[in-house]
Amino acid sequence: MPSHHTRRAALFALLAAALALGVAIASERLGGLVPCALCLVERWPYRIAIGLGILALLTPRRPARWLLAALALVVLGDAAIAIVHVGVEWHLWPSPLPECAAPHLSGSIAARLTQMPMRPAKPCDEPTYLIPFVPLSMAAMNLLYALGLGGVILIHLHHTRKIKR
Numbered sequence: 001m002p003s004h005h006t007r008r009a010a011l012f013a014l015l016a017a018a019l020a021l022g023v024a025i026a027s028e029r030l031g032g033l034v035p036c037a038l039c040l041v042e043r044w045p046y047r048i049a050i051g052l053g054i055l056a057l058l059t060p061r062r063p064a065r066w067l068l069a070a071l072a073l074v075v076l077g078d079a080a081i082a083i084v085h086v087g088v089e090w091h092l093w094p095s096p097l098p099e100c101a102a103p104h105l106s107g108s109i110a111a112r113l114t115q116m117p118m119r120p121a122k123p124c125d126e127p128t129y130l131i132p133f134v135p136l137s138m139a140a141m142n143l144l145y146a147l148g149l150g151g152v153i154l155i156h157l158h159h160t161r162k163i164k165r
Helices: 004-029 037-058 061-089 109-115 138-159
Strands: none
Touching: 004 037, 004 061, 004 138, 037 061, 037 138, 061 138
């Protein structure tokens, strides 16, 4: 089984990833916020991090540390996705996802209706603010959260690399 320090770090990372995903889903289902395509992409690294955190809890110390390092890299990868999203929100570049662009409708009204999505889409360049009077979009908050979480895990791994319990 992992050492006490490694087990605590794995549990912390698992809960932190679950919290981020939970806030995103709750803001959609309970808060009525509509996520854009980039928002939905930003949730996947947290799902992967949850799985890696569970595995890190269940494996011996050395593989658990490697799993925590992978978890940190996955979360930092999410920060990279959030950078792209924030850049799209600030109109620094267009979204790389075709779902973020306005649909190109042509033909008859019946043809247009068949081309429309089942669920109304939110443009990726339109920021969503979770907390009123705080000028940070959810993408920007995710960027800061992912950088913090990934950094804390990497710092923990660096400081505990010599502990052999």
